Amino acid sequence: MKKRIVIISEYFYPNNRTDANLLLDISKKLYEVNDENIQVICTSSLNGKSELSFLKNKIIRLKSIKLNDNNLIARIFKFLLLTIKLSTKAIVTIKKDDRVLITTNPAFLVPIISLFRKFRKFEYTLLVYDVFPENLGAAGIISSNKLFYKIVKKIYDWSYSSADKIVVIGRDMNDVVSSKTKNKVPITLIENWCDINTIKEEDKSRNKILNDLKIVNKKVFLFAGNLGRVQGIETLLKAASLVQDKEFVLLFIGDGAYKNNILDYIKTNKACNVFYAGNFPFSRKNEFLNACDVAIISLSKSMYGLGVPSKSYTNMASSKPLLYIGDNKSEISLLVKEHNIGWTIEPGNIEKLSALIDKICIESNNFNIMGKKSRKIVETYYSKDIILNKYKKLYED
Numbered sequence: 001m002k003k004r005i006v007i008i009s010e011y012f013y014p015n016n017r018t019d020a021n022l023l024l025d026i027s028k029k030l031y032e033v034n035d036e037n038i039q040v041i042c043t044s045s046l047n048g049k050s051e052l053s054f055l056k057n058k059i060i061r062l063k064s065i066k067l068n069d070n071n072l073i074a075r076i077f078k079f080l081l082l083t084i085k086l087s088t089k090a091i092v093t094i095k096k097d098d099r100v101l102i103t104t105n106p107a108f109l110v111p112i113i114s115l116f117r118k119f120r121k122f123e124y125t126l127l128v129y130d131v132f133p134e135n136l137g138a139a140g141i142i143s144s145n146k147l148f149y150k151i152v153k154k155i156y157d158w159s160y161s162s163a164d165k166i167v168v169i170g171r172d173m174n175d176v177v178s179s180k181t182k183n184k185v186p187i188t189l190i191e192n193w194c195d196i197n198t199i200k201e202e203d204k205s206r207n208k209i210l211n212d213l214k215i216v217n218k219k220v221f222l223f224a225g226n227l228g229r230v231q232g233i234e235t236l237l238k239a240a241s242l243v244q245d246k247e248f249v250l251l252f253i254g255d256g257a258y259k260n261n262i263l264d265y266i267k268t269n270k271a272c273n274v275f276y277a278g279n280f281p282f283s284r285k286n287e288f289l290n291a292c293d294v295a296i297i298s299l300s301k302s303m304y305g306l307g308v309p310s311k312s313y314t315n316m317a318s319s320k321p322l323l324y325i326g327d328n329k330s331e332i333s334l335l336v337k338e339h340n341i342g343w344t345i346e347p348g349n350i351e352k353l354s355a356l357i358d359k360i361c362i363e364s365n366n367f368n369i370m371g372k373k374s375r376k377i378v379e380t381y382y383s384k385d386i387i388l389n390k391y392k393k394l395y396e397d
Contacts, residue, residue, distance in 0.1 A: 003123070004037045005030050005395065008090055008102045008109070010082055012042035012059075014049040016282045018310045019105065019129055022192060026101075028054065029388040030395060041089055043082055060089060083108035091116055099123040099395070107132040111155050114162035125394075126163040131176055131306045132156055138302035139229040161185060167394070169308045170331030176305030188394055191331075192310040193387035194317045196379055201319035201371070202290040209253075209277050209291040218249040219361050221323065222292030225311045227256030232298040232325060232347050234258075237265050240274050242354035245361040248273055250296075253288050255279040289318040293367045294342070294360065297332055298325040301347050308332065316341065316378045321370035323360065325353065341374040 007027055011020035031038045031054055040059040052059070062085045065078050083106050090113065094100055100122050102113055110126065117124050133152045137144040144150075160166065161181040167188050168174045174189055181187075210216040227233055240250040250273060252262050262276050280288045289295075295315035299307070304327040312332045315322060322342035324332050333344045345356050 002035050002037055003097050003099050004039060005034050005099045006039045006094055008041045008086060010043050010105045012040060012044045013052060015044040025384060025388060026391055029391055033392050033395060041093060062089060079106045079108050082106050087112040094122055096121055101125045101127060103127045104130050104132060111159040114159040117162060124163050125165040127167045128177060135306045138306055172305040172330045190390045191382060191387060192313060193382045193384050194313040196317050196383050199314055199317040200286055202286055207291050209288060213275050215249050219247045219364055220249045220251050220292040221294045221296055222251045223296040224253040224288055227254050227258045229257055230300045230303050232300055233261060235347060235350060238350045239353040243357050245358050248361050250274045251292060252276045253280060289314060292320060294323050295320040296323045301327050304330055313378055313382050316374035319371035319375040321367055321374060339377045341370055341377060
């Protein structure tokens with residue numbers, strides 16, 4: 001009988017977060033390849049949904065904690081409580097020789113599992129979605145020059161180095177994690193993916209969001225997703241104000257720490273070319289992903305190697321060209337340039353960004369061609385079946 005695989009994560013089905021959906025698909029694949037010998041520990045409640053039939057009696061759902069995720073103190077307190085819950089259950093659940101797969105959410109769980117492994121021998125694989133605490137420095141939450149940061153970084157460098165295997169989701173992340181672990185741990189690159197069977201291109205002229213906002217005939221650039229600290233929202237707003245093309249519109253969809261900044265900007269600049277359409281559940285993905293001509297992916301330069309926006313693949317699946325604003329050596333920048341499916345620019349220069357947007361607007365006849373190519377690249381390299389087979393291989397070795 002194959003050794004049991006234990007997956008531990010804060011987020012799982014039926015949570016609609018991207019990482020929860022990805023882990024659901026990973027668990028299905030590992031259930032198939034591991035003779036159904038699998039256990040999941042999470043803090044996502046069913047909230048009235050039916051339990052997954054294939055995980056019946058194989059999933060432990062701990063009570064979640066609801067606090068304001070946009071409040072930093074509340075988030076830290078929440079992570080501490082969730083970590084205590086997950087680590088306590090993990091300690092009593094994990095057996096010798098289990099194959100444990102944990103993610104970097106919650107981040108506080110990583111050093112605890114690494115320490116626990118010193119007392120109970122099991123195989124430990126770390127799936128890295130965010131690199132901690134470097135992501136806190138990049139977000140400006142804590143200075144990397146502070147003694148506290150340096151101590152925490154040493155703890156997490158050790159924790160990452162304690163894994164048997166590490167999975168990263170981008171080439172830039174591979175660079176950062178290799179440095180973090182001093183090349184002591186085998187690292188496997190397994191990109192994120194999207195379900196090409198459920199995400200489709202739809203006729204822009206019939207899009208309800210665009211028609212309701214009366215911008216369906218504009219050249220719509222969409223930023224959809226987390227409106228957070230490292231997404232360069234202020235830069236996008238300032239650049240939008242400098243764009244000369246009268247048909248250009250910047251549309252935001254989503255939620256996050258900078259949502260109110262966007263709403264304040266729109267309120268202050270009543271005749272502006274910026275719109276906010278609200279936050280939509282992922283069940284309406286085809287509606288909001290198709291509410292544009294160009295999809296914007298943006299990360300601050302300090303985020304190099306610390307995260308890969310998985311929405312890039314869903315934007316591509318909806319046949320949209322990408323405007324990537326971020327480090328030119330980051331995963332999505334490399335992807336856009338290698339396959340010629342959009343435009344890339346380094347963050348920080350508002351004038352250059354606005355000029356690029358004007359240039360893109362002039363090339364609007366190419367939107368459809370680039371969009372079709374985006375879809376083809378996802379089908380060829382980033383479909384669910386292709387990427388999940390990499391996880392299959394990881395656990396067959």
